[in-house]
Amino acid sequence: MHVTGHTRAGASAPPDTGQRRAASIRDVARVAGVSYQTVSRVINDHPSVRPETRDRVHAAIAELGFRRSATAVALASGQVRAVTVLTSNTTLYGYAATLQGVEEEARAAGFSVRVGVLDNDTDSGIDRAVAAAVDGGGGLLVIGYDRIGAAALDRIPLDVPCAVAAENPFGSRPPRRPAVWTDDHIAAREATAHLLGLGHATVHYVAIPSSSPGSRRPTPRAAGWQEALRDAGVPRPKPCGKGWDSRAGYEAGVKLAKDPAVTAVLCGNDDLALGVLRALHEAGRSVPGDVSVIGFDDAPPSAYLTPSLSSVRMDFTGLGRAAFALLRQLVDPGSGETPPPVARPELVLRESSGPPGDRPSGN
Amino acid sequence: MHVTGHTRAGASAPPDTGQRRAASIRDVARVAGVSYQTVSRVINDHPSVRPETRDRVHAAIAELGFRRSATAVALASGQVRAVTVLTSNTTLYGYAATLQGVEEEARAAGFSVRVGVLDNDTDSGIDRAVAAAVDGGGGLLVIGYDRIGAAALDRIPLDVPCAVAAENPFGSRPPRRPAVWTDDHIAAREATAHLLGLGHATVHYVAIPSSSPGSRRPTPRAAGWQEALRDAGVPRPKPCGKGWDSRAGYEAGVKLAKDPAVTAVLCGNDDLALGVLRALHEAGRSVPGDVSVIGFDDAPPSAYLTPSLSSVRMDFTGLGRAAFALLRQLVDPGSGETPPPVARPELVLRESSGPPGDRPSGN
DNA sequence: CCGATCCATGTGACCGTTCACAATCCTGGC
DNA sequence: GCCAGGATTGTGAACGGTCACATGGATCGG
Numbered sequence: 001m002h003v004t005g006h007t008r009a010g011a012s013a014p015p016d017t018g019q020r021r022a023a024s025i026r027d028v029a030r031v032a033g034v035s036y037q038t039v040s041r042v043i044n045d046h047p048s049v050r051p052e053t054r055d056r057v058h059a060a061i062a063e064l065g066f067r068r069s070a071t072a073v074a075l076a077s078g079q080v081r082a083v084t085v086l087t088s089n090t091t092l093y094g095y096a097a098t099l100q101g102v103e104e105e106a107r108a109a110g111f112s113v114r115v116g117v118l119d120n121d122t123d124s125g126i127d128r129a130v131a132a133a134v135d136g137g138g139g140l141l142v143i144g145y146d147r148i149g150a151a152a153l154d155r156i157p158l159d160v161p162c163a164v165a166a167e168n169p170f171g172s173r174p175p176r177r178p179a180v181w182t183d184d185h186i187a188a189r190e191a192t193a194h195l196l197g198l199g200h201a202t203v204h205y206v207a208i209p210s211s212s213p214g215s216r217r218p219t220p221r222a223a224g225w226q227e228a229l230r231d232a233g234v235p236r237p238k239p240c241g242k243g244w245d246s247r248a249g250y251e252a253g254v255k256l257a258k259d260p261a262v263t264a265v266l267c268g269n270d271d272l273a274l275g276v277l278r279a280l281h282e283a284g285r286s287v288p289g290d291v292s293v294i295g296f297d298d299a300p301p302s303a304y305l306t307p308s309l310s311s312v313r314m315d316f317t318g319l320g321r322a323a324f325a326l327l328r329q330l331v332d333p334g335s336g337e338t339p340p341p342v343a344r345p346e347l348v349l350r351e352s353s354g355p356p357g358d359r360p361s362g363n
Numbered sequence: 364m365h366v367t368g369h370t371r372a373g374a375s376a377p378p379d380t381g382q383r384r385a386a387s388i389r390d391v392a393r394v395a396g397v398s399y400q401t402v403s404r405v406i407n408d409h410p411s412v413r414p415e416t417r418d419r420v421h422a423a424i425a426e427l428g429f430r431r432s433a434t435a436v437a438l439a440s441g442q443v444r445a446v447t448v449l450t451s452n453t454t455l456y457g458y459a460a461t462l463q464g465v466e467e468e469a470r471a472a473g474f475s476v477r478v479g480v481l482d483n484d485t486d487s488g489i490d491r492a493v494a495a496a497v498d499g500g501g502g503l504l505v506i507g508y509d510r511i512g513a514a515a516l517d518r519i520p521l522d523v524p525c526a527v528a529a530e531n532p533f534g535s536r537p538p539r540r541p542a543v544w545t546d547d548h549i550a551a552r553e554a555t556a557h558l559l560g561l562g563h564a565t566v567h568y569v570a571i572p573s574s575s576p577g578s579r580r581p582t583p584r585a586a587g588w589q590e591a592l593r594d595a596g597v598p599r600p601k602p603c604g605k606g607w608d609s610r611a612g613y614e615a616g617v618k619l620a621k622d623p624a625v626t627a628v629l630c631g632n633d634d635l636a637l638g639v640l641r642a643l644h645e646a647g648r649s650v651p652g653d654v655s656v657i658g659f660d661d662a663p664p665s666a667y668l669t670p671s672l673s674s675v676r677m678d679f680t681g682l683g684r685a686a687f688a689l690l691r692q693l694v695d696p697g698s699g700e701t702p703p704p705v706a707r708p709e710l711v712l713r714e715s716s717g718p719p720g721d722r723p724s725g726n
Numbered sequence: 727c728c729g730a731t732c733c734a735t736g737t738g739a740c741c742g743t744t745c746a747c748a749a750t751c752c753t754g755g756c
Numbered sequence: 757g758c759c760a761g762g763a764t765t766g767t768g769a770a771c772g773g774t775c776a777c778a779t780g781g782a783t784c785g786g
Contacts, residue, residue: 024771024772024773025772034735034736035735035736035737037774037775038734038735040773040774040775041734041735047733048733048734050733050734050735053735065520068772068773069438069500069772069773071434071437071438071773072741072772072773074741075432075434075438075742075772076740076773076774084475089463090466091456091459091460091463091663096453096454099478100452103482107491110495112447112479112495112499113477113478113479114445114475114476114477115466115477115478116466116475117463117470119466129470132470132475134430135431136433136475137432246666247663249667274667277667277669278667278671281669300608300610300634301609301634301637301664304641305637305641306640308641385742387743388742388743389742397766398765398767400765400767401764401765401766403744411762411763411765412764412765413765431742431743432742435743435744436742437743438742438744438771438772438773439742439745439770440744440771441771
């Protein structure tokens with residue numbers, strides 16, 4: 001017998017308290033000596049209940065340990081008070097932070113948050129996840145930064161309320177759904193312009209995958225980068241990179257490192273930048289001395305890398321909050337809260353970027 | 364007017380298809396010319412329905428675009444088929460990966476996954492989150508790696524089914540709930556022993572916060588580290604560190620870097636290790652030449668750090684899967700699936716660790 | 727002192743499904 | 757040809773709330 005893995009699971013179940021059915025409002029009503037409707041009024045803070053009656057009901061509630069069944073409320077009222085966040089990955093910083101923002105705002109509004117992971121790149125996998133999410137009822141929130149998210153979006157029936165946190169839909173067909181985004185496009189342009197301003201002949205780009213199927217449409221980040229190059233009238237190298245993670249960044253970096261003309265690299269996210277940094281280091285090219293690197297997203301650890309990574313800070317949490325607010329307006333327009341503000345992307349300069357050829361004095 | 368933030372929200376709501384109430388099984392029954400109960404049988408794959416009838420019902424379902432209401436099912440059947448994952452943070456790698464594992468397993472079992480973030484360290488904040496989770500119905504899955512998770516655990520009524528993914532409860536009161544864990548304790552001991560075996564006089568430890576309130580009980584990781592030191596009969600320095608993130612690691616690292624006797628550092632997670640690496644670098648101490656650093660968790664980017672980080676790989680996804688399976692058994696014992704295996708922690712050696720004083724030849 | 731109102735409470739129906747049981751049809755054995 | 761019994765199908769009553777309306781009493785202006 002070979003190693004099959006290793007789980008320790010201590011089980012010490014509670015002494016099984018009989019599992020009696022939970023108390024309903026009718027039980028409470030009986031104990032309090034009122035009708036079930038009065039109980040309903042009390043738990044809904046309806047004004048016209050005599051204080052004395054209210055107290056009696058509250059006492060009964062406490063005595064029986066009554067908890068209102070969210071399921072029953074949903075069925076009777078016809079509203080589900082839940083959002084399902086569809087995402088392709090909870091592990092990447094941007095996605096996780098967006099999810100956290102949604103949760104914050106949702107809980108404040110009394111909504112529960114469900115998560116559906118689009119872990120399977122096949123159509124049927126996406127379909128299954130979407131179906132599960134739709135069946136759950138309530139609204140959907142799609143994190144559509146990537147291809148899988150965008151594909152899922154197309155599979156959601158139009159009568160299901162749904163909002164999107166996505167890339168800037170810049171230049172493409174307008175989304176069929178309410179959407180929030182921040183201006184990565186402009187941010188990428190600014191970051192690129194910054195590098196050019198420092199004196200770099202041009203800026204290379206390690207791309208995150210496009211969210212459109214054939215990957216023909218560039219992401220807003222790629223577009224912003226290109227725009228800056230064009231505006232400056234400098235050579236426009238081909239973007240590279242095929243993936244989201246450090247490994248993809250590393251592979252792209254290996255190629256870039258071989259070209260001595262490369263002195264500045266913008267990356268589609270910080271994980272990619274990390275891989276690029278690594279590849280440059282292995283090739284013996286110093287950062288920022290030989291090559292400047294700027295990332296995107298400003299994940300918390302980036303500030304502590306060596307060299308610390310210049311990056312474009314994105315307010316994913318705010319984006320998540322705004323996305324929820326948008327969906328909320330869709331679901332009940334009465335709750336006219338204005339979406340919370342999303343911070344504009346901000347270029348955070350650290351050690352990994354600087355003027356070209358700026359080698360430390362000791363060299 | 365100053366910058367208040369920046370949101371672009373394009374709203375292009377669908378042409379509002381009348382929002383007619385969704386079809387129910389009674390509607391389907393009418394169209395198919397059968398009773399609602401027959402429809403119920405069809406959607407539940409009950410054997411005794413004539414094939415012809417079944418086809419007719421299926422046709423009606425397709426025609427009306429019928430979708431079974433999960434809410435109504437939950438109410439009528441009394442079972443909620445949902446898990447709520449309570450976690451303090453979705454952004455840290457270990458938590459996010461655990462969540463993802465839960466989701467995988469849950470979706471396979473037809474459960475939906477809810478997320479509750481314990482974002483507020485106050486008792487009332489925790490209480491609110493727990494109450495929201497409990498009210499939602501279904502089981503609870505607490506990610507109890509930290510103090511907040513552990514505190515939440517104590518506030519869940521005993522009649523709510525609940526399982527835990529937590530630290531090895533090693534040496535403390537057994538958990539009141541079914542729990543899964545991996546042997547970080549042993550893994551920490553092995554990592555420490557490895558460093559000692561390399562010739563280091565002792566190993567310092569940058570701790571993750573304890574999950575017990577007064578932080579008096581060491582985490583399994585800390586305990587394993589101490590044990591290895593004791594077994595080897597070497598000096599046992601005080602653990603340092605007060606936090607989970609790179610910043611905390613950096614602060615601890617600054618202190619450690621001042622002490623020339625420090626040649627080996629074990630860190631409670633990779634983020635901490637990243638901060639330590641940074642601090643050592645700033646202090647001019649090379650890694651692994653002057654100091655060896657080993658992290659914990661083996662987050663994906665760690666392999667691409669410079670120097671690449673030795674770390675203890677943890678199977679968080681597997682842990683999440685197993686935790687769900689455990690909860691499932693609690694909720695309906697009939698579904699006797701054995702929990703999926705969890706991979707044992709594994710020490711992954713990379714550049715950041717080595718024998719003491721092993722400076723590159725060029726120096 | 728009476729009807730109009732408002733306040734406090736109760737009653738019945740319903741949300742969309744499942745469960746328990748009854749009813750009907752059909753088949754086969756004797 | 758009759759009856760047991762399985763296969764099919766239907767009916768009524770939950771599940772735990774909300775909603776719309778009805779009821780009874782108190783308040784109040786004229």
